Amino acid sequence: MKSGITSIFKSYLEPKKVYEGGKNIPVSPGKKIYKLSSNENPLGQSPKATQAMIKASENVHVYPDQTDIRLRRALVKDFENQLDENQFICGNSGSEIIDMLLRAFINEGDEVIFSNPCFLPYSVFSGWYGAKQVDVPLLEPDYKLDMEGILNSITDKTKIIFLTSPNNPTGTYIPKVEVDEFLSRIPDTILVVFDEVYRHFTDAPDYTSALPYVKNGQNVIGINSFSKTYGLAGQRIGYGYTTETIATYLRQIHKPFLLPLTSIEGAIGALEDKVFIEETVKTVNQGREYLAQEFDRLGISYWPTQANFFLIDPPIPEFEFTERIMELGIMVRPVSQFGAPGKVRITIGDNEANQALVKALEIIKPQS
Structure with a gap:
């Protein structure tokens, strides 16, 4: 029986699974370690x-901008004036935008739909607000969206549906024709969260971002981060774009002075650096092609990816594989926690890192 202060604890905040981010590179004097576990920018x-x-x-001794208006105006320019400044909302990372959405739309007992394997904060964060979590798993073996499964899971308590394209940790995407059909069948009382933080790396001709649906006035929000393409993971900054009605509503819970001054300026500078963005995308796409060829040569099972990482089925058990390849100087990420038991996610690095990865796999693979 609860007593004292614990008697007013929220029951849905009982100890449960938490999101554990990727680990930092351990201190190993004299040993080169390639961090291919957190999908960070290979060029810095x-x-x-x-x-x-x-x-x-x-000038960090003074308060930063009270609002995110300057960054929103820079985003308008980056989106080639296809959206208005009032359609953007910024925060401390894409994850915080997700948290903001849940705070704004979810009451205890409301339902949130997501599809494992996926980014764990969808379930962890929604649990903070007492949501009923409805998991409609991606369809194996290709990890495609179970459109009918999601539609059949919708009730009058459904408030948010998470779609991710490209998806973390699978690297798979949702073709535009499927997104079109899916959204045409969603009730207008539901917010569809389109997590597209890896969109810059896509080259599939039928890929789509959330942009056409937002421009069409649909209840969709595109979630983006400066951690991947722009290399600002340490600054924790992200944004979403949606209809003006939804963005204006969200701004009611946007704290003043929320974004650090260095994050604001860094993000604005990053948006202007088209050369760096192009070089990053080129590096990832070339690395993606190279690693796919090497995985084929080595007989490593993997899923075709539209992101800056691969999901693989390792030749030995996932945690044994993670430890063994770490001994060879490569950090990778086991993703059982993401809903993909037995699988491992590997970030695409620069040429040196990718070649080191292949050499490590050549050592491990014969032992399978």
Whole structure:
């Protein structure tokens, strides 16, 4: 029986699974370790972002912008004026935008639909607000969206549906024709969250972002991050774009002085650095092609990807594989926690890192 302060604890905040982010590189003097576990930018960070943050650091003794308006205006320019500044909402990472949505739309007992394997915060964060979590798993073996399964799971308590394209950790995407059909069958009382933080790396001709649906006035929000393409994972900054009605509603819970000054300036600088963005995408796409060829040569099972990482079926048990390849200087991510037991996610690195990965796999594979 609860007593004292515990008697007013929310029952749905009882101890449960939590999201554990990727680990940092351990200290190993004299040993080169390639971190291919957190989907970070293989080239580092945008030089223009670095310059902007260094300049901003001279003024961190004063409060930052009270709102995100300057960054929103920079995003309007980045989106080639296809959206208005009032259609954007910014926060401390894409994850915080997800949290903001849940705070704004979810009451205890409401339902949230997601499809494992997927980004764990969808379930963890929704649990913070007492949501009923409805998992409609992706269809194996290709990890495709179970459209009919989701539609059949919708009730009058469904408030949010999470779609991710490309999906983390599978790297799979939802073709535009399927998104079109899916959204045409969703009640207008539901918000569809389109997590597209890896969109810059896609080259499939039938890929779509959330943009056409937002422009069409549908209840969709596109979630983006500056952690991947722009190399600002350490600055924790992200944004969403949606209809003006939804964005204006969300701004009611947007805290003043929310974004650090260095994050604001770094993000604005990163948006302007088109050369760095192009080089990042080129590096990832070339690495993606190279690793796919090497996986084929080595007989490593993997899923075709539209992101900056691969999901593989390792030749030995996942945790044994993770430990063994770490001994060879490569950090990778087991993704049982994401709903893909037995699988491992590997970030695409630069040429040196990718070649080191292949050499490590050549050592491990014969032992399978």
